[in-house]
Amino acid sequence: MNTEVKSAARVLDLLEYLAGCSEPVKLKEIVAALGFPKSSAHALAQTLVSRGYAIQDATERYVLVHASRHQSASRALEARLLSAAHPIMEQLRDETGETVMLAVLTVRGDCRRIAKCVSRQAVRYDIELDGLSDSYCSATGRVLLAHWDPALTDGYFARAHLVPRTPKTITDPGTIRGMFETIRAEGIAVSDEEHVTGSTGLAAPIWGREGKVIAALNLGVVTLRYHARANELAELLRNGARRISERLGHKSSPNPAILATVPRPPRALSDG
Template identity: 75%
Template sequence: MNTEVKSAARILDLLEYLAGCAEPVKLKEIVAALGFPKSSAHALAQTLVSRGYAIQDSTERYVLVHASRHRSATRAHEARLLSAAHPIMEQLRDVSGETVVLAVRTTRGESKRLAKCVSRQAIRFDVDLDGQSDSYCTATGRLLLAHWEAGLANAYLARVPLIARTPKTVTDPDAIRALFLRIRAEGVSVCDEEHVTGSTGLAVPIHGRDGSVVAALNLGVVTMRYHARSHELIAMLKQAGRQISERLGYRQDTRQEADSVA
């Protein structure tokens, strides 16, 4: 006897479909792919949005919130972050030609990737959203550690084996702490072939309404392309970071802006 509940099966089908989509999708694409009636597909998609499992962007496309297995408060926070970030991430991917990744810091100091917009170039940087990376030698991880409480960041450096992933990896704890100071001063983290040879990562902070750093916005670039246009890419990334922060309610005061120009 078939005991499958039709509505439950459909919501799972929709979750699995969205999980396999590299880009946000329109309702008509969901209908075409899954064969649901339009009204049912819309109701199911809106249920996912209302419960924080997915977001609907400004062009009414749907995208799944990564790691939606976590508790509701986390889902809601990540959904708001993704809703603000995703259109800017797509714009940055298109103007820079490079891969864009959004990540947050876990309670243990690791980076958790929430979303990516992959470069359309033939040779490009890509990353598994569920994959692991070392915070001490990646642009995103270092930026999030640099904006963490000093005691917690030091505890992370003491706990994690600082292994040289490439000949360029910085593994001395004091040198890494010096990099944290530089990251906070310059507003950007750069890891040039420290995690993967041939790949350069850049990351900037995303600020919440209260000014705290709630996420990192990353550009993953083929190293040869980075060195050919490093200043341009950093400027693009910083601008995108400011736009996302503003969409989250962050406002930088006039004095801070003047100091950054000086």
């Protein structure tokens, strides 16, 4: 006897379908893919939205929120963040031609990616959303650490294993800490082939209504393309992060310390 509850099975089918979609999908695409009646598909999708498991963007497309299980408060916060960020991420992807990602910091100081809009170019940067990434050698992590509580940042460096991910990875804690003031002043961090060979990351902070950095917007760029248009990409990224912050209720003000050029990554110090 089939003991599967039909409505529960449909919810799981919808979750699994959305988890496999690299782009937001319309209701008619859900109906076509899963064979649900339109009214049922709409009700199920709206239930996921109301519970914070998915968001519906301005064009009425659905996208899954990639959050940990049993963390409903965190999931609701991420749903609001994604709702504000996703249309800007898509626009930034189309403006730059590069992959755009959104990430937050865990309580231990690691980066957790929660959304991405992958470049449509044949040669592009891409990475799975599942799992954590090292903050010390990624642009995203450095932006978030630079705006984190200093005591928590001290704790992160005390327990993190700073190992070279590539020949260019900077592993000296003092050098990395020395970047933070510049990152805060210029509103951007750059990791040039320190995390993945052949890829350059740029990241800018996203500010919440309360005036604290709550996430980072990242561009993952093929290094050869990055060096040809570094300043342009940096300005587009800053603008995207500012617009997301404003959509979240942050009142931004001009920062005279922000420069028109990209900061040059410092040379690695010898560990010997």
